[in-house]
Structures are given as structure tokens and as C-alpha cells.
Amino acid sequence: MNAGEIWVLGGKPGSKGSGVPGPRIGYMPQEIALYGEFTIRETMIYFGWINGMTTKQVNEKVEFIVNFLQLPGAEREVKNLSGGQQRRVSFAAALLHEPELLILDEPTVGVDPVLRQNIWDYLVQITKDQNTTVIITTHYIDETRQAHMIGLMRGGRFLAEESPDSLLRKHNCESLEDVFLKLSVIQNRGKRRRSSILHEITQAMTAQIPAAELGTEAPPTVDSHSEISGEFGEPLAPPAPLAKRNSSIADNRELPLDLPPEEQIRSSFKDYFNFMQSHHMKALVWKNFLWMWRNVAVMCFIIGLPVAQIILFCLSIGKDPVGLHLAVVNYESNINDCAIYEKDTRCDLSYLSCKYLRYVKLKNQKVDYYETEPLAFDAVRHGRAWGTMVFSSNYTEALKERIELGKDADPEMVDLSDVLINLDESNQQISLLLRRDLVYAFQNFANSLATVCNYSTKVVSPPIRFNHPVYGPVVPNFTDFAAPGVILTIIFFLAVALTSGAMLIERNEGLLERGLVSGVTGIEILTAHVICQFLIMMFQSVMVIVMALFVFDITNHGDVWLVTVLTCLTGLCGMCFGFVVSCVTDSERNATYLAMGSFLPIVMLCGIIWPVQGMHPSVRAISFFLPLTLSTESMRCILAKGWDTNEPDVYFGFLATFLWITVFLTSSVLLIKFRKG
Numbered sequence: 001m002n003a004g005e006i007w008v009l010g011g012k013p014g015s016k017g018s019g020v021p022g023p024r025i026g027y028m029p030q031e032i033a034l035y036g037e038f039t040i041r042e043t044m045i046y047f048g049w050i051n052g053m054t055t056k057q058v059n060e061k062v063e064f065i066v067n068f069l070q071l072p073g074a075e076r077e078v079k080n081l082s083g084g085q086q087r088r089v090s091f092a093a094a095l096l097h098e099p100e101l102l103i104l105d106e107p108t109v110g111v112d113p114v115l116r117q118n119i120w121d122y123l124v125q126i127t128k129d130q131n132t133t134v135i136i137t138t139h140y141i142d143e144t145r146q147a148h149m150i151g152l153m154r155g156g157r158f159l160a161e162e163s164p165d166s167l168l169r170k171h172n173c174e175s176l177e178d179v180f181l182k183l184s185v186i187q188n189r190g191k192r193r194r195s196s197i198l199h200e201i202t203q204a205m206t207a208q209i210p211a212a213e214l215g216t217e218a219p220p221t222v223d224s225h226s227e228i229s230g231e232f233g234e235p236l237a238p239p240a241p242l243a244k245r246n247s248s249i250a251d252n253r254e255l256p257l258d259l260p261p262e263e264q265i266r267s268s269f270k271d272y273f274n275f276m277q278s279h280h281m282k283a284l285v286w287k288n289f290l291w292m293w294r295n296v297a298v299m300c301f302i303i304g305l306p307v308a309q310i311i312l313f314c315l316s317i318g319k320d321p322v323g324l325h326l327a328v329v330n331y332e333s334n335i336n337d338c339a340i341y342e343k344d345t346r347c348d349l350s351y352l353s354c355k356y357l358r359y360v361k362l363k364n365q366k367v368d369y370y371e372t373e374p375l376a377f378d379a380v381r382h383g384r385a386w387g388t389m390v391f392s393s394n395y396t397e398a399l400k401e402r403i404e405l406g407k408d409a410d411p412e413m414v415d416l417s418d419v420l421i422n423l424d425e426s427n428q429q430i431s432l433l434l435r436r437d438l439v440y441a442f443q444n445f446a447n448s449l450a451t452v453c454n455y456s457t458k459v460v461s462p463p464i465r466f467n468h469p470v471y472g473p474v475v476p477n478f479t480d481f482a483a484p485g486v487i488l489t490i491i492f493f494l495a496v497a498l499t500s501g502a503m504l505i506e507r508n509e510g511l512l513e514r515g516l517v518s519g520v521t522g523i524e525i526l527t528a529h530v531i532c533q534f535l536i537m538m539f540q541s542v543m544v545i546v547m548a549l550f551v552f553d554i555t556n557h558g559d560v561w562l563v564t565v566l567t568c569l570t571g572l573c574g575m576c577f578g579f580v581v582s583c584v585t586d587s588e589r590n591a592t593y594l595a596m597g598s599f600l601p602i603v604m605l606c607g608i609i610w611p612v613q614g615m616h617p618s619v620r621a622i623s624f625f626l627p628l629t630l631s632t633e634s635m636r637c638i639l640a641k642g643w644d645t646n647e648p649d650v651y652f653g654f655l656a657t658f659l660w661i662t663v664f665l666t667s668s669v670l671l672i673k674f675r676k677g
Contacts (some may be wrong), residue, residue, distance in 0.1 A: 047518070102137045484635035505588075
């Protein structure tokens with residue numbers, strides 16, 4: 001079929017009042033398209049509710065169906081049935097609500113001959129008694145003898161469409177298999193002779209067309225795969241110029257049969273806003289929760305995974321490294337003398353190198369003594385230490401002269417008062433933290449010495465004073481910086497994985513298609529998933545926030561409820577992104593690639609592990625439009641600064657999250673509605 005319109009049950013499918021798709025149709029796909037975790041009764045309840053039946057009506061039909069199709073007990077789970085029994089349950093789901101039109105794809109595969117005959121007898125009965133139309137595809141040709149009309153198809157083309165008796169009489173055969181064989185032979189002959197016929201017709205028709213109209217186009221080629229026998233209404237397509245010339249004639253041809261008038265349905269104002277039907281939502285939400293209940297182990301893993309991730313983050317990220325080895329060469333004193341003078345807390349200006357090293361050790365770093373500088377450098381080169389410290393032989397005297405004489409001190413003595421430090425700069429974080437610890441250790445050493453000697457600590461302090469921070473702790477840590485982004489990232493991407501997997505399973509197993517045929521809309525499917533998985537995501541969010549803020553004491557000066565709302569909204573945004581992923585991919589593998597491929601760019605570009613201000617200007621512009629950038633900054637302002645939604649940096653994060661939710665949901669609905677497959 002290349003053009004025209006299809007009318008089903010007297011109306012256009014999808015038009016208002018047609019009931020198609022909807023409960024007027026019963027559809028059994030070639031796949032099983034059932035939930036293996038559900039029992040037979042639960043499966044019937046789900047499809048019954050979808051098609052507007054009550055639970056009482058479903059239970060009454062279940063007893064008949066189980067007996068008629070010779071199924072085991074109604075409480076048996078579908079996954080524990082044989083392949084043939086599962087197909088019978090799928091057939092029962094299509095038959096359950098007594099539709100006007102039954103479309104069955106090989107319903108008798110894997111069924112014993114006696115039951116197959118019973119099924120055919122029942123189908124014939126409902127066509128007579130209930131005015132039901134049944135369309136069946138099957139590869140058992142002889143079982144179609146009871147049909148009123150059969151269509152024989154081979155190679156994607158109809159060979160014949162008539163009643164069984166007419167075909168047998170017309171072709172003088174005793175069985176329909178012989179008819180099919182005869183028509184197949186005729187089709188093959190037609191293919192062999194069609195090329196010559198088509199060539200003759202084309203030449204004759206082309207001769208009537210002026211050369212200017214044909215132009216310089218090459219003669220049409222014939223594809224052997226497209227050749228047909230002409231036995232069943234097969235049109236002979238003319239070449240392109242002829243098609244253009246005769247298009248007006250073709251367009252104005254009268255249809256052989258008048259189309260039935262389209263039913264006019266009055267629409268109320270309320271109908272334009274009635275996007276969801278209650279019985280659909282009831283069935284979908286119940287189905288989703290039942291699946292969760294039947295997969296307790298999976299749900300425990302899903303709920304426990306974000307908790308485990310935030311625990312690992314808090315235990316491993318942001319803490320200062322300790323136990324770092326420093327190779328020390330102290331020409332002023334040996335290790336035994338230092339052990340004595342390290343503990344001296346009097347105002348004694350001797351062996352100051354030992355007293356300084358005491359404060360280095362208080363920073364939880366390891367001091368390893370070496371006799372010469374080459375040995376100390378060799379320790380760094382072989383990875384046994386992170387740096388070297390060298391004290392001159394008269395370090396104390398040189399330092400005292402530097403302090404007492406100031407600008408009049410001997411330049412050589414000034415040089416000897418320096419501690420020579422060489423660090424392993426291959427690891428930036430460790431190098432920066434070691435620099436900080438060594439500077440802080442010297443400042444603490446100088447302040448302590450000034451205090452015991454009755455000097456003002458300002459004398460030994462740099463002429464810069466850092467007062468108490470406006471926001472944040474006196475000694476900032478990376479954990480507080482990264483925690484807001486990590487919390488949102490965990491919730492966002494776990495929601496992506498959860499929703500994309502659920503939708504793909506439904507689609508790839510045929511459940512989504514079966515629901516759409518029953519009249520369920522894309523909005524209803526998405527809404528049902530959002531309701532069920534949002535509850536799981538809320539529990540995940542609360543658990544993560546409790547572990548981060550109350551167990552590991554991540555800095556929080558803001559409203560916990562505001563933090564919870566933003567986290568839940570980010571999870572909802574991740575759910576919607578998961579819907580998009582499931583709609584644009586065809587398999588779980590491709591969905592995993594897309595989800596994991598988006599993980600690293602979002603983590604790198606959304607200011608989670610590095611400030612956005614440190615990025616290249618072009619990358620910074622891209623970062624602004626990513627889903628977690630503004631929400632991460634908003635969360636950081638709430639936790640570290642205690643801001644509320646009156647501040648732009650906070651409410652911009654909420655607005656951006658709402659915007660991304662809208663974009664992802666709209667895209668999902670459109671993809672479900674219009675994407676082929």
C-alpha cells in the first residue's frame with residue numbers, strides 16, 4: 001500500500017470516537033509481551049483494567065480462560081510456564097475483554113492439535129454469535145479452512161485473497177497447501193517474464209513522449225526483486241516522466257468504494273484537558289509497583305547503591321593526606337640531639353631546626369633523617385619520600401641574626417637561615433598540601449616561640465591578616481566543595497539508569513506496543529513511571545542527604561528541606577532524561593553507552609569537581625546549558641552560605657531544573673508518539 005486511507009471498525013484509527021486504538025481491538029503480537037514475574041491472574045487483571053473491565057469481571061473470565069486454554073493454576077507465574085503456555089496466556093490477554101476486532105499473530109504456535117482445533121472452533125463461534133472480526137496470521141495453511149477469507153502471502157506480496165472454497169475450486173486443488181504451491185510457481189514464472197513485458201510497455205509509452213520532456217535521463221532499470229506476477233491487483237509502475245505526466249489522472253480517479261462517513265463526536269471543553277484515563281493510570285501504576293514488589297532484591301540494590309556511593313565519597317574524597325614521608329638533612333643536629341630539643345618548650349633559642357621539625361610532625365607527616373643531600377634526593381627519586389628539607393650547620397645562629405639585625409644582617413647568613421625544600425611536583429594535590437603544611441608548621445613554630453619569649457606574635461607573622469571567613473570554615477576542604485555536585489550527580493544518573501532500563505524492557509519485550517494498541521497514551525505511560533520511580537528516588541534522596549549531612553557532617557548552613565526539594569527535582573530531571581535515552585535507543589547496550597557517555601562531560605563541565613570560573617570561556621558557555629550546572633551552584637550556595645530562594649544563584653538552579661524537566665518530558669512524549677519502531 002503506497003497511498004490512501006485505512007478505516008477500522010468504521011472510523012479512522014486515532015480519530016475521536018473511533019475507539020482505535022483502544023478496547024475495541026484485541027491484539028496478540030508475535031512476542032510473548034508479558035511480565036514474567038506476574039501470575040496468570042495478575043496478567044489478566046492488568047490487561048482487563050487497561051481495557052475498562054472491573055476486577056470482578058476479570059476474575060469471572062479468568063476461570064473460563066484457564067479451563068478453555070488448558071492452563072495451569074491462575075496463581076502460576078508466567079515465567080514458570082512453558083513457551084506454548086505463555087503464548088496461550090498472551091492469546092488470553094487479547095481475548096479477555098471481548099473486543100470487536102481480534103488481531104492475532106500466530107496464536108496456535110506450540111499448541112497441540114486438539115487445543116488448536118478448539119481455539120479455531122471458539123474463534124468461529126464468536127464471529128457468528130458476538131459479531132467479532134478475527135484477523136489471524138499463521139504458517140499452518142490447512143487450519144485456515146474455517147476462515148471466511150484468507151490471504152496467501154509470499155515474499156511480502158499477496159498471491160490471492162479469497163474464501164478457501166473459492167480458491168480450491170478456482171485452482172482445482174484438494175488442499176490449500178496445493179493452492180499455495182501452485183500460486184508460488186505462477187509467481188516465479190511471472191518474475192521471469194515480467195522484465196520483457198515491462199521493457200516492451202516502457203518503450204511503447206516512451207515513444208509517445210517528446211524527447212524534450214524526457215531530457216537526458218537514463219532508461220529505467222528493472223529490479224528483479226521487485227518483479228511480481230500480476231496475479232493479485234499488482235499495478236505496473238511507469239517510469240518517472242510518465243508518472244509525473246499522468247499524476248493528475250491518477251489523483252482524480254474515483255475510488256471503487258465510498259468510504260463510510262466519519263462519526264461526529266461532540267467534544268466538551270473538559271475533553272481537551274483530559275489527557276489521562278483513570279483506569280489506565282490505575283493499571284499502569286499497579287503494574288509498576290507489583291513489578292517492584294516481585295523484584296525485592298533489585299529494589300534493595302537500587303535503594304542501597306546511592307547510600308553506598310555517598311559513604312565512599314565522604315570516606316575517600318577531600319581529606320588531607322597524612323603520613324607523607326619527608327627526607328630531612330639536618331647538618332645542625334643529629335637525630336639524637338633533635339629528640340631532646342624537640343620537647344623543649346622553654347624560651348631557648350637553640351637547635352631551632354629541631355623545634356621546627358616538631359611542628360612538621362604535628363601535621364601528621366613522617367620525617368626521615370638522611371646524612372647527606374644525595375641520599376635524600378635519591379629517596380625522592382625512588383618514591384620513598386615526597387620531598388627534601390635541608391638545614392644548614394648554623395641554621396639557628398643565622399636565623400637569629402636575620403631576625404635581630406634585619407637589613408643589616410650578612411647576606412650569607414640570610415641565605416643560611418633558609419630551609420631548602422625540594423618537592424615531588426608530579427602530584428599537584430599532595431604538593432600543594434605539603435607546601436601548606438610546611439608553611440603553617442613554621443608559622444605555628446614561630447608563634448609558639450614568640451609567645452614563650454614574651455614577644456607579640458605579630459612580630460613573627462606576615463603583614464597580612466586573614467580574618468574569620470564570611471562563608472565557610474577557616475580551613476576549607478574539598479569535601480564541602482564537591483559534596484553538592486556529587487549528591488546531585490548520584491541521584492541524577494541513578495534515576496537515568498532506572499527509568500531508561502524500565503522503558504527499554506517494556507518496549508523490547510513488546511509490552512509498550514501492546515499497551516499503545518489498547519489505547520494507553522505516551523503521557524499515561526510516562527506519568528505512571530514518574531509516579532512509581534519518583535517515590536523510590538525520593539527515598540534515595542532522603543537517605544543520601546541524611547548520610548551526607550548528619551552522619552558525615554558535611555557543612556550545611558541552609559534549610560534541609562530546600563536541599564531535599566532540589567535533590568528530588570534533580571532526580572526527577574534524571575528520570576526524564578532516562579525516558580529520552582530509552583526513546584532514542586533500541587537496546588540496553590546503546591542506552592548504557594549514551595548514559596555513560598553523558599556522565600563524564602556532565603561531571604567535568606558542571607562545576608562538580610572544578611570551578612566553572614576556571615574553564616575556557618567557550619566551554620564555560622556550554623556548561624551554562626547543562627542540566628546540573630546551575631543546580632550544583634544553587635546547592636552549594638544553600639549548604640555553604642545558607643542562602644534561600646530569594647537569592648538569584650539559588651532560584652536559578654530551581655528554574656533551570658524545571659526547564660530541563662519540561663524539555664525532557666516533552667521530547668519523550670513526542671518520541672513515543674512519532675518515532676517509528
